[in-house]
Amino acid sequence: MQDFLPVVAFIGAYVISRLVGYGEEAMYIATVALMVAIVAQIAWLKARSKPIEKRLWLTALVILVLGAITLIFHNPHFVQLKPTILNVVIAAVFLGSQWIGKGNLTKKMLHSAFHMPEHLWTRLNLAWVAFFLIEGAINAWVVFNFSHDFWVGFKFWGLIGLTLIFLIAQFVVLRRYLRSDDDSRASK
Known part of the structure; x- marks a missing residue:
């Protein structure tokens, strides 16, 4: 279930942003939500002394790098x-x-x-x-x-x-x- 939390944060932020009228900016708001969610997930696991799988570290790295590139270049294709x-x-x-x-x-x-x-x-x-x-x-x-x-x-x-x-x-x-x-x- 924990693998879906960042995805749910992304989709939730995107849908809510579109509903309140942010248009194309919704992808960038959702990207920030995704980045925050993955960092929060890892912090939560660390705080609870739970093991963090290599796959999660790889996913976090890719999310943070591509999310940052998406925001810097204002191009959603990177996070997509x-x-x-x-x-x-x-x-x-x-x-x-x-x-x-x-x-x-x-x-x-x-x-x-x-x-x-x-x-x-x-x-x-x-x-x-x-x-x-x-x-x-x-x-x-x-x-x-x-x-x-x-x-x-x-x-x-x-x-x-x-x-x-x-x-x-x-x-x-x-x-x-x-x-x-x-x-x-x-x-x-």
């Missing part, structure tokens, strides 16, 4: 391309994990839930790479071909929808490889 940039970076990390470390990231994340041959783990990891690249490309296409209002809706509903569809399709294809309780105990 954040999902694309993050997806490309994540795809590169997943792809690199094929050769660096002990197994690919997908296997590291899901091995306790699925029992599959190694070649399927490789395919699944590459499917995630392709998904992140496609999702990033779709986001870029929407940024450059649609209004800010459309993009804000797409950012929330479209990107989440694409991810859910991908996860459901993945589960349908992989359900026969689900570990039973006995498999889980044996693998520990």
Whole structure:
């Protein structure tokens, strides 16, 4: 849930700003809200002595850098391309994990839930790479071909929808490889 708080802050600030008549300035108000929300989220986690994942640090870095560039150059495309940039970076990390470390990231994340041959783990990891690249490309296409209002809706509903569809399709294809309780105990 905490991953959505900055997104909700961005969308909420954008919608409220548009409703009260800020027009195109709504993107900049929403960008500030996004930046404040990510900093507040990290501060909250630190104050509660909670671990902060590397992914959150990366997201915060990208938000703060692209948000600052958006505000300095008064060009919303920078913050709008954040999902694309993050997806490309994540795809590169997943792809690199094929050769660096002990197994690919997908296997590291899901091995306790699925029992599959190694070649399927490789395919699944590459499917995630392709998904992140496609999702990033779709986001870029929407940024450059649609209004800010459309993009804000797409950012929330479209990107989440694409991810859910991908996860459901993945589960349908992989359900026969689900570990039973006995498999889980044996693998520990």
